[in-house]
Amino acid sequence: MGQKPTLQSLASSLGVSRQTISNVLNNPQIVQASTRDRVLAEIRASGYRPSAAARSLRSRRSQVIGLRIRPAVDGINGSVMDAFLHALVECAQRRDHRLLLITASGDEPETTEQGALHTAGAIDGCVLTDTHLDDTRPAALAAAGVPFVAFGRPWQDRPAAHSWIDIDGAAGTRTATEHLLGLGHRRIAFLGWPAGSGVGDDRRAGWRQAMAQSGVTAEDLAAGALDQRTADGVVEGTQAMDWARRAGATAAVCASDSLAVGASTLLRRTTDAETARTAVVGFDDTPVAAALGLSSVRQPVAAAASRVVDLLIDRLTTPETDARPVPVQDLLEPELIPRQFDRRLDPTSP
Amino acid sequence: MGQKPTLQSLASSLGVSRQTISNVLNNPQIVQASTRDRVLAEIRASGYRPSAAARSLRSRRSQVIGLRIRPAVDGINGSVMDAFLHALVECAQRRDHRLLLITASGDEPETTEQGALHTAGAIDGCVLTDTHLDDTRPAALAAAGVPFVAFGRPWQDRPAAHSWIDIDGAAGTRTATEHLLGLGHRRIAFLGWPAGSGVGDDRRAGWRQAMAQSGVTAEDLAAGALDQRTADGVVEGTQAMDWARRAGATAAVCASDSLAVGASTLLRRTTDAETARTAVVGFDDTPVAAALGLSSVRQPVAAAASRVVDLLIDRLTTPETDARPVPVQDLLEPELIPRQFDRRLDPTSP
DNA sequence: CAAGTCGATTGGATCGATCAAATGCCGAGA
DNA sequence: TCTCGGCATTTGATCGATCCAATCGACTTG
Structure with a gap:
């Protein structure tokens, strides 16, 4: 040959x-x-x-999906994106598509790059992640005619015209809070991020809903929300847990595993027996949380990736002559993984 | 228009x-x-x-590099691959190349897939990561005519015919050990992985060399190497640190940050004042280590990615008519990042 | 002044597949 | 017997770029 x-x-x-x-x-x-x-x-x-090139030239389809990756600012939560990325590649591969990575220094460069790749025919469409308030990317991509599906809802008020899949963070913290309520806790703190991030606010809302429905007093609730002015992180978790304890909390729901790891560090270090019994639930079910025995809310990342890929490829393979497709928008339910740190409130304590 | x-x-x-x-x-x-x-x-x-397709069809080059990604088994160490991946994309982009991701269930499926993509002209070459003993991929790719550069040396005895870039792990643990020796420690343990993994053995060797050169007694050395039978992880680190303390170690060099995080967990939890003063150095300089104040050996991941990309693209753009190119094989020096956990040995202790 | 040189530009062929339309083939029905 | 319809297969055109060789004009040179 x-x-x-x-x-x-x-x-x-x-x-x-x-x-x-x-x-x-x-x-x-x-x-x-x-x-x-x-x-x-x-x-x-x-x-x-x-030949991929010849096929692509004639059929005007590259069977490639674009995705921007960001440097993991926090090694802990990076693992969620990592799992998502892996699932994305796997699902795409199953449907005879491949994933192309790009980097960008911001949202506008990202859409520019995706648009350039799309007009060059290097990608057929792209996946958007880390959606946030005032995200200009959906509009920019739509204007450029680049098909896309977002992982993460648009946090704007007005409904969006594009398809997206997201995880119901509020449902996750609600479940976590209800779980702690079921263990006898009443003063349950929420350790979160500064208001303004869609994801963080959503998770806080879940905690607040569960607390309100359970009929806790206004006083108990007031003891609760502790939002960091600084970034998400282990050190911040330790500080927040300290404040929460002083405010009388016997348990804490965290917006991330980083915060939960920080919180558990305090609880392990303390000599105060009561503080050491405080319950903590994290978010994301990262390997670190598992190793430390922390309960955590697990996001169905693989399922989300699978749906995102399916939606995008379906859109790509649908002839354009059809009427404008109805956008699919869906929230997936996370799941609570209980571990040793789910401490029952000791009835002898005040 | x-x-x-x-x-x-x-x-x-x-x-x-x-x-x-x-x-x-x-x-x-x-x-x-x-x-x-x-x-x-x-x-x-x-x-x-x-049009990327038309250009690729005629010029027989796709400007795309293939890479297999694996699910991060450990969220902590996954951050190194994550940084590498990001740097890879960035360097490739600078040289007008893009990165295509694939998944595979093993080494043989990986080379099959890369070979298929290469003959289809979807990729020009690929990057190999996670090289290990008896790695069949270099030979398979060479046989299939797929250009590639490895991140990670071949752990075989015989010299390899391909280019690779790796981090000098032994130099890293050597530096870490010498640092602890300089702080007055003599009984320095090594918390590592079971023998047989190239990377782990390399890191252990660095510790052993530094210990031997410093003239520590055989007795001190014997107290040292603690190799986990199980996988790398936080829990294992805690156990190993416990054993090391009982054996009289006043400091520990770890093969990973996971182990170091585990070790520091023990040291934070203990009530024994002397144990609480034990020094720990990790490996990989992950965000968790930074957050916990652990010293750690930082790998020059971005530099490695940059060199890998350069080598590969140079090879791809060199006309094939030339003589077989001489493989470039290089080790990069890691760097010790000192933090609070570098505790000086208290001279009053035994 | 004709021949030769060199730089800038051009036209035709080609890469390897898919698309769209035409062809040949076969058996059913008038 | 002839026609028609449907299936399997073939043919010619095309996607949009690059490669290669040819062309053209201006400028040098013997």
Whole structure:
């Protein structure tokens, strides 16, 4: 075998036409079974692979999806994006698509780059992550005609015109809070991020809802929300837990595992027996939380990735002549993973 | 603007030939400055992007590099691969290349997939990570004619025929050990992984070399190496640190930050004043280590990625007619980041 | 002044697939 | 017997760029 086999070379060595082989690969049902088998055998034997470039040039589809990756600012929460990325690649691969990575220094460079790749035909569409308030990317991509699906809801008030999948963070913290209430806790703090981030506010809202429904006193609730002025992190978690204890909290729901790890550090270090019994629930179910025995809310990341890919590829394969497709927008329920740190409130304490 | 502009449409609207525009983009120096400027202006105005597919079809180059990603088994150490991945994308982008991700269930499926993508012309070459003993991938890729560069040395005895870049782990643990020796410690333990993994053995060797050179007694050395039978992890670190303390160690060098985090957990939890003064140095300088104030050995990940990309792209752009290129193989020096946990040995202790 | 040199530009062929339309083939129905 | 419809297969055109060789004009040179 000297040269790489092509449709043409295969065809002449088999005594059929190029198109027949092409049909075997793309429309197997219209080819007679006997010739189909003969062609398939020869394809396998010769190790023939259709040229991605030629196919893409003619069919105007690259079978590639673009995604911007960001440096993980926090190694702990990075693991969620990591799992998402992996699931994305896997689902895409199952549907004969591949993932192309890009970096960008901001939202506007990101859409510019995605748009450039799209007009160059290098990608068919892209996946958006880390959506936030006043996110200009959906509008920019729509204007550029780049098909996309977002992982993360648009945090704007007005409904969006694009498809997105997100995790119901409020449901997660609600479940976590209800779980702690069920263990007898009443003064349950929420350790979160500064107001203004959609994700953080959502998670805080879940805690507040569960607390309100349980009929805790206004006083108990007031003891609760502790929002860091600084970034998410382990050190911040320790500080916040300290404040929460002083305010009388016997348990804490955290907006992230980083905060929860920090909180548990304080609880491990303390000599005060009562403080040491404080319950903590984290968010994201990272390996660190698992190792430390922290309960945590697990996001169905793989399921989210799968839905995102399906939505995007469905949109890509739908002929454009059809009416504007109705956007699909869905929230997935996270799941609480209980571990040792779910401490029951000791009834002998005040 | 109705249709996407092409070379042809641009050419006729400018009154020049396709080739001239092509030259402006690919060989600007051979085009007269005045026409070049005129063409460039029109390109910008029309938003023209050359079709990646057409270019790739003709030039037989896709400007894409393949990379297999694995699910992060450990969220902590995953951050190193994460940083590497990010640096890789960034460097590749700077040289007008993009990164394509694949998943695979093993080494053999990985090379099969990379080979398939390469013969399809979807990728020009690939980057190999997580090299290990008896790694069959270099040979398989070489046989398939897929250009590649490895991040991670081949752990075989015989020299390899391919280019690779790696981090000198032994130098890292050597530096860490010498640092602790300089602080007055003599009984320094090594908390590592079971023998047999190239990376782990390398890091252990660095500790052993530094200990041997410092003239510590055989007895001190014997107290040292604690290799986990199980996987790398936080819990294992705590156990190993406990054993090391009982054996009389006053400091520990760890093969990973996971182990170091585990070790520091024990030291924070203890009531024994002497144990609480034990020094710990981790490996990888992950955000968690930084947050906990652990000293750690930082790998020059970005530099490694940059060199890997450069080597690969240089190889891809070198005409094949040349003689077989000499493989470049290099070790990069890691750097110790000292933090609070570098405790000086208290001279009053035994 | 004709021949030769060199730089800038051009036209035709080509990469390897898919699309759209045409062809050949076969059996059913008038 | 002839026509028609449907299926399997083939043929020619096309996607949008690059490669290669040819062309053209201006400028040097013997």
